[in-house]
Amino acid sequence: MLSIKNLTVNVNDKQILKGINLEIKPGEIHAIMGPNGSGKSTLSHILSGKAGYTVTGGSVTYQGKDLLEMAPEIRAREGVFLAFQYPVEIPGVSNIYLLKAALNSIRKHHSQPEVDAMDFLTLIKDKVRLLEMDEKFLYRAVNEGFSGGEKKRNEILQMAILEPKLCILDETDSGLDIDALKVVAEGVNSLRAADRSFVMVTHYQRLLDYIKPDFVHVLANGQIVKSGGAELALELEEKGYSWLEDSKAAI
Amino acid sequence: MTAATASRYTAEYSNIAPTLPGQNLPWLTALRQDALAKFSAQGFPSLREEEWRYTNISAIEKKLFSPSLIGQVQELVPTELLASYQLPDAWSVVLIDGHFCAELSALEGMPETVSVMSMANALIKKSEILETYINKAVNNDEHSFVAFNTAWFTDGLFVHVPSTLVLEKPVQVLYVNTQSDALASTRTVIIAEEMADIKVIETFIGLDIAYLSAAVTEVFVGVNADVTLYKMQCESALAYHFGGIYVKQAKDARFIHHNFAFGGLLARCDIHTDLDLASECELNGLYLGVNRQHIDNHTRINHLKPHGISRELYKGVLDDKARGVFQGRVIVAEDAQKTDSQMNNRNLLLSNDAEADTKPQLEIYADDVKCAHGVTVGQLDEKSIFYLQSRCIDEETARNMLTFAFANEMVDKIKIKSVHDQALEQVLIRFPQEGVNKEWL
Numbered sequence: 001m002l003s004i005k006n007l008t009v010n011v012n013d014k015q016i017l018k019g020i021n022l023e024i025k026p027g028e029i030h031a032i033m034g035p036n037g038s039g040k041s042t043l044s045h046i047l048s049g050k051a052g053y054t055v056t057g058g059s060v061t062y063q064g065k066d067l068l069e070m071a072p073e074i075r076a077r078e079g080v081f082l083a084f085q086y087p088v089e090i091p092g093v094s095n096i097y098l099l100k101a102a103l104n105s106i107r108k109h110h111s112q113p114e115v116d117a118m119d120f121l122t123l124i125k126d127k128v129r130l131l132e133m134d135e136k137f138l139y140r141a142v143n144e145g146f147s148g149g150e151k152k153r154n155e156i157l158q159m160a161i162l163e164p165k166l167c168i169l170d171e172t173d174s175g176l177d178i179d180a181l182k183v184v185a186e187g188v189n190s191l192r193a194a195d196r197s198f199v200m201v202t203h204y205q206r207l208l209d210y211i212k213p214d215f216v217h218v219l220a221n222g223q224i225v226k227s228g229g230a231e232l233a234l235e236l237e238e239k240g241y242s243w244l245e246d247s248k249a250a251i
Numbered sequence: 252m253t254a255a256t257a258s259r260y261t262a263e264y265s266n267i268a269p270t271l272p273g274q275n276l277p278w279l280t281a282l283r284q285d286a287l288a289k290f291s292a293q294g295f296p297s298l299r300e301e302e303w304r305y306t307n308i309s310a311i312e313k314k315l316f317s318p319s320l321i322g323q324v325q326e327l328v329p330t331e332l333l334a335s336y337q338l339p340d341a342w343s344v345v346l347i348d349g350h351f352c353a354e355l356s357a358l359e360g361m362p363e364t365v366s367v368m369s370m371a372n373a374l375i376k377k378s379e380i381l382e383t384y385i386n387k388a389v390n391n392d393e394h395s396f397v398a399f400n401t402a403w404f405t406d407g408l409f410v411h412v413p414s415t416l417v418l419e420k421p422v423q424v425l426y427v428n429t430q431s432d433a434l435a436s437t438r439t440v441i442i443a444e445e446m447a448d449i450k451v452i453e454t455f456i457g458l459d460i461a462y463l464s465a466a467v468t469e470v471f472v473g474v475n476a477d478v479t480l481y482k483m484q485c486e487s488a489l490a491y492h493f494g495g496i497y498v499k500q501a502k503d504a505r506f507i508h509h510n511f512a513f514g515g516l517l518a519r520c521d522i523h524t525d526l527d528l529a530s531e532c533e534l535n536g537l538y539l540g541v542n543r544q545h546i547d548n549h550t551r552i553n554h555l556k557p558h559g560i561s562r563e564l565y566k567g568v569l570d571d572k573a574r575g576v577f578q579g580r581v582i583v584a585e586d587a588q589k590t591d592s593q594m595n596n597r598n599l600l601l602s603n604d605a606e607a608d609t610k611p612q613l614e615i616y617a618d619d620v621k622c623a624h625g626v627t628v629g630q631l632d633e634k635s636i637f638y639l640q641s642r643c644i645d646e647e648t649a650r651n652m653l654t655f656a657f658a659n660e661m662v663d664k665i666k667i668k669s670v671h672d673q674a675l676e677q678v679l680i681r682f683p684q685e686g687v688n689k690e691w692l
Contacts, residue, residue: 048641049640049641050637051633051637071640071645071646072637072640072641073640073641073643073644073645073646075641076640076641076642076643077643081641082641084638084641087638088632088634088635088638090635090638090639090653090656091656091657091660092653092655092656092657092658092659092660092663093652093653093656093659094692096691097691097692098639098642100688100691101642101643101644101648101652101688101691102642102643102644103643105643105644105645106643109643141656158642162642162643
């Protein structure tokens with residue numbers, strides 16, 4: 001699905017990622033954890049194609065193609081989805097308009113006809129129910145005046161409708177109360193599939209109580225310093241990050 | 252400037268005066284003479300006047316726009332032009348080159364107690380009422396365009412709604428311009444008595460020619476009455492437009508204005524409202540400028556008594572070499588305690604050569620008030636563009652969509668569906684079609 005090899009990235013001539021290696025197979029859930037400033041968000045941004053980063057070395061291959069060569073919208077149409085840490089408010093564009101525009105862009109990309117209006121409405125209402133959202137949300141402007149929890153739920157709603165292959169969740173649990181977290185986790189879990197992979201970038205271990213990862217990687221100072229199974233997250237919860245940062249420094 | 256330049260207009264006045272309505276009304280003749288004298292003395296407003304420093308009207312002085320004496324000829328108006336602007340679900344009054352055209356107007360079924368008629372007709376049938384209202388929401392000293400309008404107006408709309416009457420359908424007045432280098436000077440008076448409720452749409456359109464449209468509208472909102480006024484300024488790209496809307500709100504009165512400034516080579520609109528005790532006003536504006544268009548909007552909200560509420564939001568989208576000017580004044584008198592006022596102006600510049608001049612002014616003489624104002628001039632937000640790209644939308648479409656969305660916020664405030672759809676159509680024809688799929692809206 002995704003293969004990151006020795007990736008180095010600069011922001012304003014400062015090296016942020018210092019040689020990342022990561023293999024993600026279809027159906028797997030990977031959690032990327034790490035302290036603030038470790039490069040977690042940079043990694044999710046670079047995968048989704050945000051401007052402002054310079055790749056100085058290495059490669060990212062997605063489904064056999066060079067991901068870094070693709071424009072952000074092409075990545076999205078090819079099945080890469082970023083759930084934002086801070087979803088953007090867009091007054092004047094309704095949620096349902098954005099969903100329709102996005103879904104039809106994907107269909108066009110794959111030479112498929114536009115989605116039928118009735119089918120679309122049925123699809124969207126199913127997903128709205130799944131995420132315990134009010135249908136009125138669909139007709140409100142994208143994220144405008146939404147609470148933190150509503151915004152995150154809206155991201156997962158978009159994900160559920162666009163059915164991506166690689167889902168990147170950037171700090172999805174931050175700003176969520178426990179009830180909202182459960183709903184979001186349930187939404188994510190319902191999307192688990194043999195051909196769909198997840199990368200969860202998170203500072204907190206709490207999310208992993210509700211979405212069980214197959215692998216946990218610890219990012220510190222722009223490198224993955226430790227990888228393991230779900231149990232590694234528990235260890236981090238207990239010990240914090242400093243023992244890993246220290247061990248890295250000792251090497 | 253410049254009485255000298257005005258003299259080209261004043262020299263012509265003696266020929267025009269006998270054709271103007273209300274000849275037999277001494278009070279009106281006196282009013283017009285006073286206006287003519289003031290206009291002759293001052294000329295058109297100059298850039299040296301603070302309120303006019305952004306509005307260069309020298310082109311109007313160089314040309315001589317004369318009132319069209321043809322008038323009332325319905326054949327002058329292409330059917331398709333009228334069809335695309337005349338609202339199907341409104342009573343309508345059509346003015347061609349500043350003259351009422353009965354054949355194209357539609358006033359059947361109007362409640363008997365309500366008066367909706369041309370100004371020329373009202374000066375015959377309702378002159379007693381008009382004497383107490385005309386030039387009472389504004390006067391000839393406001394600026395010389397008002398004086399010019401008072402002296403020259405040939406017709407307009409008159410609306411009078413008696414107390415407690417709620418007019419179910421809106422009234423639309425279409426100001427249509429069909430003659431090159433012609434002047435259409437119109438005066439409209441709208442009176443809503445105590446607890447009345449009315450919605451009026453003023454639509455300005457024209458053939459693809461140069462002309463001068465000078466329109467003054469006076470609105471009187473009675474005690475606890477409601478008036479919603481829409482202005483759809485869709486003049487030709489070569490036209491000059493000068494509009495003034497002057498409003499007097501009585502106690503507890505509500506006034507809502509939606510100002511859509513789309514057309515004209517040079518277009519200016521002044522909107523002034525005076526608020527009495529606990530009256531409320533909402534001023535919404537959207538201006539879209541392309542090519543070398545120059546669009547000015549000047550608002551003045553005058554809180555005279557306590558507990559007034561005002562909300563103002565003006566948004567501008569400027570492309571190419573277009574220039575938009577917003578000047579918004581909120582004045583809170585010493586007596587106007589507990590005033591609650593918010594004013595915002597937001598500008599989106601789409602090209603390096605576009606320009607926005609914005610000048611919010613708060614003048615507060617009371618000490619217990621809540622007043623806020625904000626101004627932005629900027630470009631599209633890169634974060635929003637990336638967000639849309641990450642949702643499969645290419646950059647150009649994202650930019651168009653966000654531009655549309657910026658403008659659409661004002662369109663969405665329109666509560667009458669046919670007016671909403673018309674404004675939406677006007678916004679869409681001014682943006683590249685690739686940006687927005689109308690079917691999905």
